[in-house]
Amino acid sequence: MDIAEKKTDYENILIPNPLAEKLKNIMKDTGFSSISNYISSILRQFISAKDGEKNLKQAFSKEEEESIKQRLINLGYLE
Amino acid sequence: MIEPHGGTLINKALPQSEKKRILNEIHEFNKIPVNIQKWKEIKNLSFGIFSPLGGFMNENDVINVLEHMYLESDVAWPIPIVLDVSKEEVANLKEDDSIILTDMKDNPIALLNIESIYNYDKNYFAEKIFGTIDISHPGVKKIKEQKEYLIGGEVFLINELNSPFPNLDLKPLETRVLFKAKKWDRVVAFQTRNPPHLGHEYIQKASLTFNDGLFINPVIGRKKQGDFLDEVIIESYKTLIKNYFPKNRVVMSIFETEMRYAGPKEAIFHAIARKNYGCDHIIIGRDHAGVGNFYKPYDAHEIFKNFPDLGIEPLFFRSFSKCAICDSVVNDKICPHPPDKHVFFSGTDIRDILLSGKKPTPDIMRPEVAEVILKYQNPFC
Ligand SMILES: [Zn+2]
DSSP states (O other): OOGGGOOOOOOOOOOOHHHHHHHHHHHTTTTOOOHHHHHHHHHHHHHHHHHHTSOOOOSSOHHHHHHHHHHHHHHTSOO | OOOOTTSSOOOOBOOHHHHHHHHHTGGGSEEEEOOHHHHHHHHHHHTTTTTTOOEEOOHHHHHHHHHHSBOTTSOBOOSOOOEEEOHHHHTTOOTTOEEEEEOTTSOEEEEEEEEEEEEOOHHHHHHHHHSOOOTTSHHHHHHHHSOSEEEEEEEEESSOOOOSSGGGOOOHHHHHHHHHHTTOSSEEEEEESSOOOHHHHHHHHHHHHTSSEEEEEEEESOOOTTSBOHHHHHHHHHHHHHHHSOGGGEEEOOEEOOOOOOTHHHHHHHHHHHHHTTOSEEEEOTTTTOOTTSSOTTHHHHGGGGOTTOOSEEEEOOOEEEETTTTEEEETTTOOOOGGGEEEOOHHHHHHHHHTTOOOOTTTSOHHHHHHHHTSSOOBO
């Protein structure tokens, strides 16, 4: 099957009409043209804020950090 | 420090023991040669510059990216990262095979675990990524030249490409350790493919004023004819930094990738890579990663509102110029004087001046920088 003919999956979510109308009103000033895209964007913002509350993971161990620092000194990036 | 995109910094460099084992059995693998551009992408995939990607995209990710600019895992990603192969090359391959990607001289580069093999519509790709199928667009032209199948799957790096600037080629793990050691909490990234003129220096310094450090990250790799040579960009920036920046506030390191000229989408792509390097801000100027008249000047600003969860924050700059009355570099938000009092920083004009062997005036470019560029008989690709 050709890739262009495939569709991605969507979930239908129902919201009350008055709420949809309110959102459409707010949306007018945002540059979004589709209410679905707008709601997706709002939800992503919400989820990203929730994720941000989790502790930040350090990407490197103490030993790794020391050996990288030595390389950075050799390259002249650190003194 | 900002988290890597998708939460984890990818590392796909094989440990020595594993590398040895594969090299001992290398004759048992099918091989596919890849060009130097793909080798660079393998480097970026392997060292986390493209986190959360750890391999070439499968069909589902490609569709999601083209349709929504998000991966199937709902992590923002604007441009497919794919491996194209010919009909002949895929003939003997199937899903779940492990193959070796080699350079053009049969030297092994990486192990690829094939997850999917699929075909694709080039016009659909081009239209979705670039908003056009016009082959005068260099990105469209490149897609049209791609082979007819795509292979998706995780890669594991066996041999690293020799860096064109080995002393200026930090990996995200290294920049993250560096920023931490420098006690930079807020780092702003500057993407470039040109030597610096005074306007660039102005936006860099304006941004640095509100951040702890500036990460100058030139894109090194295939560009189009008429672009500056990589060496010219690097040498001119070294001179600017040495003469006009405090040493402890600026880091320069290269980003080896080809320019795609996808305008707004490439701005998002550039932002994600810089987030992985540990930057929490990125400067986005006028017509970022644009080409010809394919994108409107501020499309690359507009697109960011679609990505509220990107993590890295864009710092938008509009037009800037040297105002004779203010006697400084200004932008249209801070200077009230009429256009005839301004010298605008036009890349094309600067190029023409340099091409004629002349030195741009100090109003436009630092004399030290101009001298470096003019040392080259031909500073252009
Ligand atoms: Zn003025």
